[in-house]
Amino acid sequence: MPITPKKNxxxxxxxxxxxxxxxxxxxxxxxxxxxxxxxxxxxxxILGQLKGSGLVESKRGFYGGYFLxxxxxxxxVGDVIRFMDKPDSSTPCAACVSSTxxxxxxxxxxxxxxxxVNDAIFEIYDGTTIQDLLxxxxxxxxxxxxxx
Numbered sequence: 723m724p725i726t727p728k729k730n731x732x733x734x735x736x737x738x739x740x741x742x743x744x745x746x747x748x749x750x751x752x753x754x755x756x757x758x759x760x761x762x763x764x765x766x767x768i769l770g771q772l773k774g775s776g777l778v779e780s781k782r783g784f785y786g787g788y789f790l791x792x793x794x795x796x797x798x799v800g801d802v803i804r805f806m807d808k809p810d811s812s813t814p815c816a817a818c819v820s821s822t823x824x825x826x827x828x829x830x831x832x833x834x835x836x837x838x839v840n841d842a843i844f845e846i847y848d849g850t851t852i853q854d855l856l857x858x859x860x861x862x863x864x865x866x867x868x869x870x
Contacts, residue, residue: 741790
């Protein structure tokens with residue numbers, strides 16, 4: 723079963739945290755790291771990458787930090803994952819462990835299955851917005867409050 727790499731999980735958590743504070747000014751990287759339990763060094767790199775996506779911007783200075791450029795209902799989980807997983811020359815085939823010169827290229831019984839799995843996963847990712855996740859968190863908190 724495919725697992726979302728940590729960098730993608732961290733990128734989603736960072737976007738999620740920025741979404742929770744959208745419209746309240748820039749959020750400091752140290753606060754995002756602490757609240758979302760992301761190692762600061764990883765978060766610095768991830769937010770630097772996310773700036774290139776057009777989803778996140780930064781403001782320098784004492785009152786600076788990071789902020790979303792789009793409404794959370796206009797950002798899907800798939801948008802974030804696709805940006806973080808931009809293909810490069812070392813990206814392996816979904817059906818192969820070899821990153822180059824796959825010995826089964828064009829004649830692989832596994833490729834169609836793995837492509838179907840990836841399509842199904844992205845159907846869920848693309849159908850889930852950051853706003854959906856914010857709503858889910860609110861619902862969970864309400865339920866927890868009621869049961870205590």
